[in-house]
Amino acid sequence: MKLTLRVWRQKGPSDEGRFETYDVPDANEHMSFLEMLDVVNESLIADNHDPIAFDHDCREGICGMCGIVINGRPHGPKKHTTTCQLHMRNFSDGDEITVEPWRANAFPVVKDLVVNRSAFDRIIEAGGYVSAATGSAPEANSLPVPKADADLAMDAAACIGCGACVAACPNGAAQLFTSAKVGHLGLLPQGQAERWSRVVAMVERMEEFFGSCTNYGECEQACPKGISVNFIARMNREYLKAKFKDGRKLARGALGDE
Amino acid sequence: MKLESRAPTGPLADKWNSHRFNVKLVAPQNRRKFDIIVVGTGLAGASAAATLGEAGYNVKSFCFQDSPRRAHSIAAQGGINAAKNYRNDGDSVHRLFYDTIKGGDYRAREANVHRLAEISVQIIDQCVAQGVPFAREYSGLLDNRSFGGAQVSRTFYARGQTGQQLELGAYQALARQVEAGTVDLYTRHEMLELVVTEGRAAGIVVRDLVTGEITSHSAHAVVLATGGYTNVFFLSTGAKGCNTTAIWRAHRKGALFANPCYTQIHPTCIPVSGDYQSKLTLMSESLRNDGRIWVPKDANDRRSPGTIPESERDYYLERIYPSFANLVPRDVASRAAKRMVDAGFGVGDLKNGVYLDFGTAISRLGRATIEARYGNLFEMYANITGEDPYAVPMRIYPAPHYTMGGLWVDYNLMSNLPGLYVIGEANFSDHGANRLGASALMQGLADGYFVLPATISEYLAGQLGQPSPDPAGSAFKEAEGAVRERVGRLLGIKGSRSVDWFHRRLGRTLWEHCGMGRNADGLKTALADIGSLREEFWNDVRVLGDGESLNQSLEKAGRVADFMELGELLCQDALHREESCGGHFREEHQTPDGEAMRDDENFAYVAAWEFKGEGKPAELHKEELEFEYVHPSQRSYK
Numbered sequence: 001m002k003l004t005l006r007v008w009r010q011k012g013p014s015d016e017g018r019f020e021t022y023d024v025p026d027a028n029e030h031m032s033f034l035e036m037l038d039v040v041n042e043s044l045i046a047d048n049h050d051p052i053a054f055d056h057d058c059r060e061g062i063c064g065m066c067g068i069v070i071n072g073r074p075h076g077p078k079k080h081t082t083t084c085q086l087h088m089r090n091f092s093d094g095d096e097i098t099v100e101p102w103r104a105n106a107f108p109v110v111k112d113l114v115v116n117r118s119a120f121d122r123i124i125e126a127g128g129y130v131s132a133a134t135g136s137a138p139e140a141n142s143l144p145v146p147k148a149d150a151d152l153a154m155d156a157a158a159c160i161g162c163g164a165c166v167a168a169c170p171n172g173a174a175q176l177f178t179s180a181k182v183g184h185l186g187l188l189p190q191g192q193a194e195r196w197s198r199v200v201a202m203v204e205r206m207e208e209f210f211g212s213c214t215n216y217g218e219c220e221q222a223c224p225k226g227i228s229v230n231f232i233a234r235m236n237r238e239y240l241k242a243k244f245k246d247g248r249k250l251a252r253g254a255l256g257d258e
Numbered sequence: 259m260k261l262e263s264r265a266p267t268g269p270l271a272d273k274w275n276s277h278r279f280n281v282k283l284v285a286p287q288n289r290r291k292f293d294i295i296v297v298g299t300g301l302a303g304a305s306a307a308a309t310l311g312e313a314g315y316n317v318k319s320f321c322f323q324d325s326p327r328r329a330h331s332i333a334a335q336g337g338i339n340a341a342k343n344y345r346n347d348g349d350s351v352h353r354l355f356y357d358t359i360k361g362g363d364y365r366a367r368e369a370n371v372h373r374l375a376e377i378s379v380q381i382i383d384q385c386v387a388q389g390v391p392f393a394r395e396y397s398g399l400l401d402n403r404s405f406g407g408a409q410v411s412r413t414f415y416a417r418g419q420t421g422q423q424l425e426l427g428a429y430q431a432l433a434r435q436v437e438a439g440t441v442d443l444y445t446r447h448e449m450l451e452l453v454v455t456e457g458r459a460a461g462i463v464v465r466d467l468v469t470g471e472i473t474s475h476s477a478h479a480v481v482l483a484t485g486g487y488t489n490v491f492f493l494s495t496g497a498k499g500c501n502t503t504a505i506w507r508a509h510r511k512g513a514l515f516a517n518p519c520y521t522q523i524h525p526t527c528i529p530v531s532g533d534y535q536s537k538l539t540l541m542s543e544s545l546r547n548d549g550r551i552w553v554p555k556d557a558n559d560r561r562s563p564g565t566i567p568e569s570e571r572d573y574y575l576e577r578i579y580p581s582f583a584n585l586v587p588r589d590v591a592s593r594a595a596k597r598m599v600d601a602g603f604g605v606g607d608l609k610n611g612v613y614l615d616f617g618t619a620i621s622r623l624g625r626a627t628i629e630a631r632y633g634n635l636f637e638m639y640a641n642i643t644g645e646d647p648y649a650v651p652m653r654i655y656p657a658p659h660y661t662m663g664g665l666w667v668d669y670n671l672m673s674n675l676p677g678l679y680v681i682g683e684a685n686f687s688d689h690g691a692n693r694l695g696a697s698a699l700m701q702g703l704a705d706g707y708f709v710l711p712a713t714i715s716e717y718l719a720g721q722l723g724q725p726s727p728d729p730a731g732s733a734f735k736e737a738e739g740a741v742r743e744r745v746g747r748l749l750g751i752k753g754s755r756s757v758d759w760f761h762r763r764l765g766r767t768l769w770e771h772c773g774m775g776r777n778a779d780g781l782k783t784a785l786a787d788i789g790s791l792r793e794e795f796w797n798d799v800r801v802l803g804d805g806e807s808l809n810q811s812l813e814k815a816g817r818v819a820d821f822m823e824l825g826e827l828l829c830q831d832a833l834h835r836e837e838s839c840g841g842h843f844r845e846e847h848q849t850p851d852g853e854a855m856r857d858d859e860n861f862a863y864v865a866a867w868e869f870k871g872e873g874k875p876a877e878l879h880k881e882e883l884e885f886e887y888v889h890p891s892q893r894s895y896k
């Protein structure tokens with residue numbers, strides 16, 4: 001198939017950036033979107049033009065490294081699919097495709113389609129863990145976890161941290177990402193000791209970097225792993241509940257469950 | 259050079275315990291006086307950095323991705339082994355030890371493997387405590403599945419995303435230490451040189467991939483946890499960024515490279531579809547629990563698979579290996595598939611695959627059960643091929659997947675360079691000549707959470723009172739200079755061919771001559787071809803742009819240059835090992851029915867190679883393997 005690409009090119013964080021147009025004379029339906037970009041890059045290099053920079057690593061839809069806005073939609077037209085897993089059979093001969101980086105205040109552009117998502121790491125650092133030091137764990141089966149809780153926790157834990165939710169949100173909010181981790185750990189018995197301090201610390205760290213959520217729900221639509229906005233509602237409830245709890249105990253990070 | 263494994267003496271089951279007692283310790287209040295560099299944030303690196311940080315050491319953690327969570331461990335699908343015996347099916351530490359030694363075709367160190375089996379049970383406890391959402395039964399207790407090379411069910415899993423969940427557990431433990439201030443994080447940084455002073459590892463030189471800045475970091479000890487080198491084949495199941503640069507640079511500085519030719523070709527991957535192919539996608543081994551592998555009995559049968567009657571299908575693994583059937587180890591399954599395709603029985607338009615069929619399982623268990631077990635894998639298959647695996651059997655073919663070889667380490671996981679530790683897939687590890695499924699995650703986490711944190715003090719204790727080396731010292735300046743010179747050289751060639759062009763060529767040569775089947779003539783051809791390709795590369799590669807900003811071609815160029823040197827060593831090792839064992843199959847050495855034929859008399863050793871200069875043959879050092887508890891025999895899965 002023949003395609004025309006309009007690709008965002010930006011030399012660096014302080015460069016203004018602009019669209020450039022490239023013809024793709026022979027894309028094949030079995031190629032992934034990134035393999036199609038590889039082919040474009042090979043021809044750019046052959047013509048002595050700087051290849052298009054884009055992030056990627058696993059190319060299996062799991063590392064969360066790739067992320068391109070394709071025709072206005074993070075990760076493109078196919079639901080529950082990362083850019084690397086999007087195959088060209090989802091496009092038609094003659095299509096013009098617009099290719100842009102994630103656009104969000106918290107994710108500044110590094111170059112072309114590459115952005116800096118380290119604000120996500122900062123949210124996890126604020127409390128996205130169970131503080132179980134190595135060696136201190138009890139026998140694994142000593143604490144049964146109801147299958148339904150384990151399954152729901154896994155639904156949340158499936159987040160790949162790609163940032164599509166933020167890119168899709170008109171406010172550039174990170175509620176879906178944050179609530180997925182709050183939900184994952186909060187649903188498990190192992191996560192209870194820090195349940196309330198975790199949600200407060202993570203939400204407050206998130207607010208330092210990201211916009212606020214006004215319930216558009218675009219994030220769920222864009223999420224390649226289909227993470228549900230119900231986790232956002234759950235996080236909001238937990239946050240409020242935590243705030244009503246004993247402030248002194250909360251400050252010591254030791255509220256516990258009630 | 260005499261290679262000392264430093265494996266403790268005494269009864270096998272007591273070795274690790276008594277070793278831990280004998281290791282010198284660093285007292286808690288002294289730990290903050292030590293700086294430790296950990297390169298890599300996969301299961302091995304993240305678990306090590308987190309645990310060392312918790313212990314109180316000053317840790318610096320490096321990775322080339324934009325977040326530590328994206329290390330390639332995240333892509334592991336199927337599961338992690340542990341000798342919990344929750345199924346009451348006869349498992350034990352000793353059985354896991356035995357299966358691993360046998361699966362590795364008797365080319366691993368007994369003491370290490372036993373330790374790994376012992377620690378396996380603690381790993382599951384640790385991960386559950388961190389909130390890893392392993393699959394559970396309705397009782398709320400942990401579920402298990404079966405993997406190849408074992409007759410017990412000991413594999414723990416989290417849907418088809420076990421690696422992701424274990425990686426996130428380790429990443430979160432690391433994040434906790436970053437917040438606590440014990441670990442400094444350097445993302446989008448690539449290690450390009452190891453610095454050695456007075457024969458000891460003193461630090462590393464890194465390039466900031468965003469700004470191009472080249473800086474030095476010094477420490478009392480350097481830990482490499484930089485993963486495997488399967489991307490030497492270009493097409494592999496590895497992530498695109500997987501590379502050999504960190505361990506290759508260390509090898510050039512004197513660290514021995516052990517068993518480079520032990521590479522694992524995974525039997526169940528999606529076959530190549532065209533020239534533009536950038537990687538191969540694994541379909542987890544767990545699928546062999548329920549999938550049956552077959553080809554049509556008639557090589558010219560072009561009917562669609564559903565219309566081929568049972569009696570005209572050859573379930574060749576079930577036929578040849580009745581007791582392990584579809585769950586034979588990977589090397590055995592891969593070679594069997596290759597034999598079928600080479601003999602013309604391949605399926606698909608390119609006749610380059612075999613069927614993995616879930617028809618029987620779906621009619622026995624129902625679609626919903628299969629969906630719950632493998633839903634995400636089926637979805638991935640459908641995305642990539644455009645075919646529905648619930649309706650049509652999957653097409654699969656072997657692909658490079660894992661590297662058992664790596665830097666040589668002793669029982670403490672220290673290389674022959676004092677102060678340089680190597681953990682996870684980057685070391686030559688505990689898997690001998692073939693790794694069993696679900697054992698890499700186990701090894702990475704054993705190394706990082708439990709082994710290294712217990713053994714590193716043996717070395718550090720001797721350095722108490724000494725500051726870490728001066729990063730402005732001459733060895734560091736020299737190493738930085740070498741990195742700058744190399745970056746400048748790559749940018750200055752301005753040749754006519756892209757980096758990928760060279761990488762694909764290298765991969766094709768290795769796949770053809772040093773892949774699933776190897777012979778002396780082919781290996782000699784490959785050695786000559788790679789030598790001239792390397793020369794061509796340094797004269798004709800085209801790397802555009804500059805070194806002062808994000809330049810992905812430049813990153814790739816450095817990695818491919820190292821892969822070419824490694825490719826030569828791989829062939830040299832494969833050529834010298836005149837036997838077949840595990841993943842290393844020398845066509846000259848096979849049994850009458852085509853199975854690998856070892857030569858224990860002459861080759862029961864670890865081949866550890868010393869770098870002697872670019873394009874020059876490396877020098878061989880041997881660590882003899884002694885088997886006290888398991889008697890090496892011809893592996894049989896029939």
Ligand SMILES: Cc1cc2nc3c(=O)[nH]c(=O)nc-3n(C[C@H](O)[C@H](O)[C@H](O)COP(=O)(O)OP(=O)(O)OC[C@H]3O[C@@H](n4cnc5c(N)ncnc54)[C@H](O)[C@@H]3O)c2cc1C
Pocket residue numbers: 297298299300301302303320321322323326328329330331332333334335336337338420421447448449450483484485486495496497500501503504540659660681682683684695696697698699700702
């Ligand atoms: C598709 C797939 C599925 C798998 N499934 C399973 C499974 O089900 N069970 C199982 O047991 N095993 C499985 N494996 C194998 C297993 O995933 C790996 O062996 C293991 O995760 C390797 O972990 P690691 O920590 O050693 O390295 P990795 O996870 O590869 O991490 C390497 C780290 O090193 C860093 N790094 C590398 N080079 C440099 C450099 N020069 N400078 C700075 N940083 C650098 C990277 O940034 C990264 O952080 C699978 C492998 C693949 C490819």
Ligand code: FES
Pocket residue numbers: 055056057058059060061062063064065066067082083084085
């Ligand atoms: S490259 Fe890993 S998710 Fe796309």
